[in-house]
Amino acid sequence: MQIECPFCGKRDAHEFAYLGDATVARPDPAVPDAARAFYEYVYLRDNPAGSHRELWYHSAGCHSWLVVTRDTRTHAIETIAQVGAR
Amino acid sequence: MQYSAFSLLKNALTGHRYWKPAWREAQPRDRYDVVIVGGGGHGLATAYYLAKNHGITNVAVVEKGYIGSGNVGRNTTIVRSNYLLPGNVPFYEWSMKLWEGLERDINYNAMVSQRGVLNLCHSDAQRDAFARRGNAMRLHGVDSELLEKEQVRKIAPYLNFDDARFPIQGGLLQPRGGTVRHDAVAWGYARAGDRRGVDIIQNCEVTGFRIDNGKILGVETSRGFIGASKVGMAVAGNASRVAGMAGMRLPIESHVLQAFVSEGIKPLIDTVITFGAGHFYISQSDKGGLVFGGDIDGYNSYAQRGNLPTVEDVCEGGMALMPMIGRVRMLRQWGGIMDMSMDGSPIIDRTPVDGLYLNAGWCYGGFKATPASGWCFAHLIARDEPHAVAAAYRLDRFATGHVIDEKGQGAQPNLH
Ligand SMILES: Cc1cc2nc3c(=O)[nH]c(=O)nc-3n(C[C@H](O)[C@H](O)[C@H](O)COP(=O)(O)OP(=O)(O)OC[C@H]3O[C@@H](n4cnc5c(N)ncnc54)[C@H](O)[C@@H]3O)c2cc1C
Ligand SMILES: [Zn+2]
Numbered sequence A: 001m002q003i004e005c006p007f008c009g010k011r012d013a014h015e016f017a018y019l020g021d022a023t024v025a026r027p028d029p030a031v032p033d034a035a036r037a038f039y040e041y042v043y044l045r046d047n048p049a050g051s052h053r054e055l056w057y058h059s060a061g062c063h064s065w066l067v068v069t070r071d072t073r074t075h076a077i078e079t080i081a082q083v084g085a086r
Numbered sequence B: 001m002q003y004s005a006f007s008l009l010k011n012a013l014t015g016h017r018y019w020k021p022a023w024r025e026a027q028p029r030d031r032y033d034v035v036i037v038g039g040g041g042h043g044l045a046t047a048y049y050l051a052k053n054h055g056i057t058n059v060a061v062v063e064k065g066y067i068g069s070g071n072v073g074r075n076t077t078i079v080r081s082n083y084l085l086p087g088n089v090p091f092y093e094w095s096m097k098l099w100e101g102l103e104r105d106i107n108y109n110a111m112v113s114q115r116g117v118l119n120l121c122h123s124d125a126q127r128d129a130f131a132r133r134g135n136a137m138r139l140h141g142v143d144s145e146l147l148e149k150e151q152v153r154k155i156a157p158y159l160n161f162d163d164a165r166f167p168i169q170g171g172l173l174q175p176r177g178g179t180v181r182h183d184a185v186a187w188g189y190a191r192a193g194d195r196r197g198v199d200i201i202q203n204c205e206v207t208g209f210r211i212d213n214g215k216i217l218g219v220e221t222s223r224g225f226i227g228a229s230k231v232g233m234a235v236a237g238n239a240s241r242v243a244g245m246a247g248m249r250l251p252i253e254s255h256v257l258q259a260f261v262s263e264g265i266k267p268l269i270d271t272v273i274t275f276g277a278g279h280f281y282i283s284q285s286d287k288g289g290l291v292f293g294g295d296i297d298g299y300n301s302y303a304q305r306g307n308l309p310t311v312e313d314v315c316e317g318g319m320a321l322m323p324m325i326g327r328v329r330m331l332r333q334w335g336g337i338m339d340m341s342m343d344g345s346p347i348i349d350r351t352p353v354d355g356l357y358l359n360a361g362w363c364y365g366g367f368k369a370t371p372a373s374g375w376c377f378a379h380l381i382a383r384d385e386p387h388a389v390a391a392a393y394r395l396d397r398f399a400t401g402h403v404i405d406e407k408g409q410g411a412q413p414n415l416h
Helices: A034-043 B005-013 B041-054 B089-106 B124-139 B149-155 B182-195 B236-244 B308-321 B323-327 B370-383
Strands: A002-005 A009-012 A017-021 A051-057 A065-071 A077-082 B031-037 B059-062 B117-121 B145-148 B170-174 B199-201 B206-212 B215-221 B224-233 B252-264 B272-275 B280-284 B289-300 B330-341 B347-350 B356-360
Touching: A002 A065, A002 A077, A017 B289, A051 B289, B031 B041, B031 B215, B041 B059, B041 B182, B041 B356, B041 B370, B059 B182, B059 B224, B089 B182, B089 B370, B117 B124, B117 B149, B124 B145, B124 B170, B145 B149, B149 B170, B182 B199, B182 B370, B224 B236, B224 B370, B236 B252, B236 B330, B236 B356, B252 B308, B272 B308, B280 B308, B289 B308, B289 B330, B308 B323, B347 B370, B356 B370
Parallel strands: B031 B059, B031 B224, B059 B199, B117 B272, B224 B356
Antiparallel strands: A002 A009, A017 A051, A051 A065, A065 A077, B117 B170, B145 B170, B206 B215, B215 B224, B252 B289, B252 B330, B272 B280, B280 B289, B347 B356
16 A cells, blocks of 8 residues: 655555544533543544545654545545645 | 254254254344444354343344354453453453353353463573463462473473473463353354344445444344444454444454464373474364464464464474474465554443444453453443443553553554
């Protein structure tokens, strides 16, 4: 598997570290059911068989955080963007 | 047919022409008392113990492929009970005890081989951690021995003791650990369940659950609806997909783990050696192949095959530990999909749906758990209460903070 970093180009997956699901969002600790919201944020995942938005870190390269959309059934990468980029 | 030396001799004399299939080719019936989804080791063991321990014989195991096509037929066959935490040790030790009596119990040669499991350590800190784990095991009545370097050398003189980064300082040995022929476990439980009336239905995929008013009514399958009073899910790497059909989100990610086998060579390794610091472990099958592996690839996957960086990483670990391995050719390599839980420990529990039960989260270590998992899941399904040795494997432990995190890695499945 190769990942095409927007800054460094196509690189071996070995250069990247994987964090996981990019769709979960840290909840507001002030909401009334914060305990429940944090439990879901920290522990529960959709874990889809198919298209998955996920976070990769180019640790042996430019140190960018990337959002990669990848098919978990084939490992084929659909899109790659820097975190925060629109 | 009861297998014995006599039956073997009799069939040998008639040219092995009269062996019967080990289990019936069952067709789905309209309803069962219990349907188990997933014909891996855990599902088959559950069905067997439902029949044997609880007298519930109107049971079907529904498998989407064929028996043994999942992780039970893909693992590296290592069994051990060398855990640290109180939620884990009694469970895995119960599994070890069941392995020790399994072949007699199910009348099947599963090649249970207690050749020992040796974990290597390379620093004072790691030795301290091993001493702690070994003591925790002994407090639970599990065998463990802390070995000095020279004792390790006696067991495995061919290891590279003076590696610059990871010199071998000693090890933790569980003499009762070892290997078990994985396919034979699936076939043996399938046959033993079948003999007690369990229907094993292959090529039948569960595609949904029929639930009414929060109660399970049965499963929708590729071969029609099957009614059931109770349904147990034991689908390993597909746990999120199957539980998702019942509206659940699980604390699980699916990841791919690869394994490797070399060409057959003469007897070399008579134990199981793990080089945790180098992400490598190895044993030798009775056919002579070196069976080895390392870490999971580390990203979500349902592909049942991994990528080359991990192959390279595992081979580098092997070369660092025993350089002579470089002379051996690799024969095959494959992958299986692990149900990696958020704390690295399994779940055996009820679900919010009445009559629907969950068995999942086995990570890369569920083969050793097969007998106890089946035993405890059957207990839960039959009596609606957890078995004592599996009582910590609750689904709500992530919400209540009672996680069982052997490695202390936190909610990061690819690090467990
Ligand atoms: C490479 C590798 C090495 C490993 N090494 C070890 C080891 O040395 N020691 C150890 O203890 N563990 C090891 N493991 C882990 C161990 O194999 C698993 O944890 C364990 O086998 C999982 O339980 P199982 O046998 O029930 O799973 P499986 O055999 O995967 O059974 C699950 C079954 O469910 C079926 N299924 C899925 N979805 C559906 C559906 N919708 N309808 C019907 N059926 C369905 C699947 O087809 C499958 O047959 C290893 C795993 C791998 C992949
Ligand atoms: Zn980069």
